[in-house]
Amino acid sequence: MSAPLHLHIYLHHPVLQTVRAGKLGFINRLTGLLKSRGWQIEVHKSGDQARAQAPRRPGYALFNMEKPTHPQALTFRLAYHYPFWRLERMAERWRWPVARARFDPARLDPEAARDFAARLCKRVLPGPEPRQGDHVLIPLQGRIRQQRSFQTMSPIEMIETVARTGRPAVATLHPNETYDDADRAALHALSDRFPNLTIGGDTVSLLRDCAFVVAQNSAVAFNGYILGKPAVLFGQVDFHHIALNVAELGAEEALARAPQHRPDFAAYLDWFLRQGSLNMMAPDADERLLEAMRTGGWPV
Numbered sequence: 001m002s003a004p005l006h007l008h009i010y011l012h013h014p015v016l017q018t019v020r021a022g023k024l025g026f027i028n029r030l031t032g033l034l035k036s037r038g039w040q041i042e043v044h045k046s047g048d049q050a051r052a053q054a055p056r057r058p059g060y061a062l063f064n065m066e067k068p069t070h071p072q073a074l075t076f077r078l079a080y081h082y083p084f085w086r087l088e089r090m091a092e093r094w095r096w097p098v099a100r101a102r103f104d105p106a107r108l109d110p111e112a113a114r115d116f117a118a119r120l121c122k123r124v125l126p127g128p129e130p131r132q133g134d135h136v137l138i139p140l141q142g143r144i145r146q147q148r149s150f151q152t153m154s155p156i157e158m159i160e161t162v163a164r165t166g167r168p169a170v171a172t173l174h175p176n177e178t179y180d181d182a183d184r185a186a187l188h189a190l191s192d193r194f195p196n197l198t199i200g201g202d203t204v205s206l207l208r209d210c211a212f213v214v215a216q217n218s219a220v221a222f223n224g225y226i227l228g229k230p231a232v233l234f235g236q237v238d239f240h241h242i243a244l245n246v247a248e249l250g251a252e253e254a255l256a257r258a259p260q261h262r263p264d265f266a267a268y269l270d271w272f273l274r275q276g277s278l279n280m281m282a283p284d285a286d287e288r289l290l291e292a293m294r295t296g297g298w299p300v
Helices: 015-020 025-035 048-056 110-124 155-163 181-193 203-208 219-226 251-260 265-275 285-295
Strands: 006-011 040-045 060-064 073-078 084-088 136-139 169-172 197-199 212-215 231-233
Touching: 006 015, 006 025, 006 048, 015 040, 025 040, 025 073, 025 285, 084 285, 110 219, 110 265, 136 155, 136 203, 136 219, 155 169, 155 181, 155 197, 155 251, 169 203, 181 197, 203 219, 212 219, 212 251, 219 231, 219 265, 231 251
Parallel strands: 006 040, 006 060, 060 073, 136 169, 136 212, 169 197, 212 231
Antiparallel strands: 073 084
């Protein structure tokens, strides 16, 4: 009789508590499929030491939104909204297969796509009808004074680029990021120089009534699609297909096109989420999850 296969799952709080309480449906489904095939599952608190030990542990590994540590490890991440997930070999969203796939709205059923997008909007972003306002929303993430490898410029430089257009612009801070004194000084210096620029505000309210979204690769830009808001992206991400990409067009051209940019948002949401992700509510969820594990190299 062959020895059982092992899966080590590495998680940070609060996801760790959720999984240990048996309340994360994606993990429940994944581990249920593996246990039925004789696998043994262990859940660990992630961190530097745990990640260093992971390649030396027998079997396979799973991380949440972290870079896999060895060839038999995968990472999982919510595809922006439940019940849609990704199970991938790498953590960088812009390197995922969906990011490299071609989006062709002509191959989709337009009525089904509209119905899906309408239900999604009602569920995840309920509220009054979106309004086409004048302001540009700039949702910030972290490290705003640093240009990282996936970015065309630093977030601070991105804000200045938008402010120079003269359009009203609002840059909002991420609630889960830490901004130091130097970050805040840089933001206030920009707002002093550009009277059309405001720092801070309620991102969700501003999104509903903005003209368009400018971001590096913030999920707020994806939520903008749900409300019919065009996006200008200064960084790489998985949902770039219907955005205006600064790396391709240049900042000036992308920002100039944005107010009139009207891609097929409904078709894209249908393609990206319902057809292109792991939909845990779909009738074939188990089959698609098993196929994702096989694609990732797990013997299931």
